[in-house]
Amino acid sequence: MPSAAEALAAFAVDLSYETLPPEVVHKAKQLLLDTLGCAFGGYLSEPSQMTRATVRNLGGVPEATIIGTGDRTSSANAALANCVMVRYLDFMDIYRSKDGCHPSENIPTALAVAERQKRNGRDLLVAIVLGFEVQQRFADAIPCHHLDWHHVTAAGYVTPVVAGKLMNLDREQIANAIGIGGCHNHALADLLGEWWAGTGQISMMKAIGYGFGSQSGITAAMLAEQGFTGPKTIIESFNRVVAQNQDLTPIIKGDDHFKILDTSLKSFPSEYLSQSPIEVLLALAKENDIDPAKVKSIHVRANTRASILVKDSSYYPQTRESADHSIPYCLAMALIDRELSPAQFIREQWNDPRVIELMRKVSFSVDPEFDRMFPKARPCVVTVTMQSGAVYERRIDHPRGSPGNPMTDAEIQNKFAKLSAPLMSNGQIERIVDTVNSLDRLDDVGELMALTVV
Structure with missing residues (x-):
């Protein structure tokens, strides 16, 4: 054999x-x-x-x-x-x-x-x-x-x-x-x-x-x-x-x-188990115009595997690598800035007192039902409780980019453009996109690599 x-x-x-x-x-x-x-x-x-x-x-x-x-x-x-x-x-x-x-x-x-x-x-x-x-x-x-x-x-x-x-x-x-x-x-x-x-x-x-x-x-x-x-x-x-x-x-x-x-693609520059909570929190923030300063608590209910992102050290990240593997940090930054992009990691925002205070308000629990659904699905529920007593809650089973909720070509191209824009012109971005989309007609991969020079 x-x-x-x-x-x-x-x-x-x-x-x-x-x-x-x-x-x-x-x-x-x-x-x-x-x-x-x-x-x-x-x-x-x-x-x-x-x-x-x-x-x-x-x-x-x-x-x-x-x-x-x-x-x-x-x-x-x-x-x-x-x-x-x-x-x-x-x-x-x-x-x-x-x-x-x-x-x-x-x-x-x-x-x-x-x-x-x-x-x-x-x-x-x-x-x-x-x-x-x-x-x-x-x-x-x-x-x-x-x-x-x-x-x-x-x-x-x-x-x-x-x-x-x-x-x-x-x-x-x-x-x-x-x-x-x-x-x-x-x-x-x-x-x-x-x-x-x-x-x-x-x-x-x-x-x-x-x-x-x-x-x-x-x-x-x-x-x-x-x-x-x-x-x-x-x-x-x-x-x-x-x-x-x-x-x-x-x-x-x-x-x-x-x-x-x-294979899943990511909507946010962070560990994949944080994708669902971030997406849910941003939706809640947009729908309810949540003021981070008036939040009493943020609770995440997800699968057991996601608990690796809420360890003790997750509440005090000191490197970019640790921050993108921290649910408390990613949620705090997403709520404060209304987005989570590479910009939310470049200024060592984990040392900002506002971010530290909001991270401390994040808690986590495991839902056995979600364990049974994982990894085919990545369900989570995020509950935001305000100081006023108002409660906002939402669930998601398949974050954007997963096989159960795939990104469109336009979304992927937009992600590429945003990541590439600081280094190149719109014309170069379009040429790379066009070359990749017609890759089956490309005679020499060296032509694609030449386009990656900035």
Whole structure:
């Protein structure tokens, strides 16, 4: 019987543009545009600047483009730098099953290798769908966070498949690449620092975790191309030693549809379990013209998993990374500013006395009914009690951007435009949107990457 790596390699080799349904191609284009927008939004961040400076010092064959600067370096290093930009804002996609993950973190690998190999737009779309499929299969099978491992661990198994596909590796080579990449790149849940235990803050490592796996995964594919071998049973080994013998059928056989269709996009730059409460509170604020200074309490009722965002440390975030993983902070800022965008995180507003006071008024409880609905739905109820005694309450089951309440093309393009506008003209924004929308007619991915230079 073939190993899981061999099964994934066979799937990768057999996948072609012709096998992709129109709705899958459309979703891949939406997610590519969303991911590029997140990269532009994270371009000026400190972690992104530090990573670009490091990559510049490392040097490398000029074969792939770093988004924004236009610097050219090795595909492995370009994937690393671009992955940090994509991840920084926590504004990218999300998929939740046994584990959560951000499959769009595979797009920097696909872009870098596609440019290196001079692939066309259809090749890129296939690689994007493939990356989503493999990572989401892992999330269906292995509950990394429940085992105190971080989901970026999957990068070592997924990115070699994406890179190998674009490099035209055969089944044997891709299986070896998975074995090579899977031998390292494992990340403990404490990648998120003491925040994971509820006692500290999240560091910049959140932005770069998958990037290291991407850099290594491309190298693994290059080694396999040369005939370098790896343990093809590495997934089974990880399952036995770390994952406590989970059923690997979801990885080996997949589902009855392409998993990319199950991916959610985000309306707000924050952890995905905060999306429903933020959306509900903003609706209540708009409907009732709620004055933050006159609020007595804000109560959130949601699923057990969401409780990770209301730990003790969630009430005193001291880093951008901790703030976007705090329901109290996100709700306080959303109510005060009537929005939650990247602007609500750039001035260290967590030190504002008004924000601190409002955060203290946020409470949380678990609803067993919502646990039964999760993760297919992300229900929550937000109750705002005013000092006057007035009570406002609303429930939502599917936040905007989820498969049960999808964003329109116009909404995704508007999100992209808002994230990109500080860096480029409207004309450049339109050219990128048009290129992504017609990606299946693009002859060379390098043409798209040239448009990302600001």
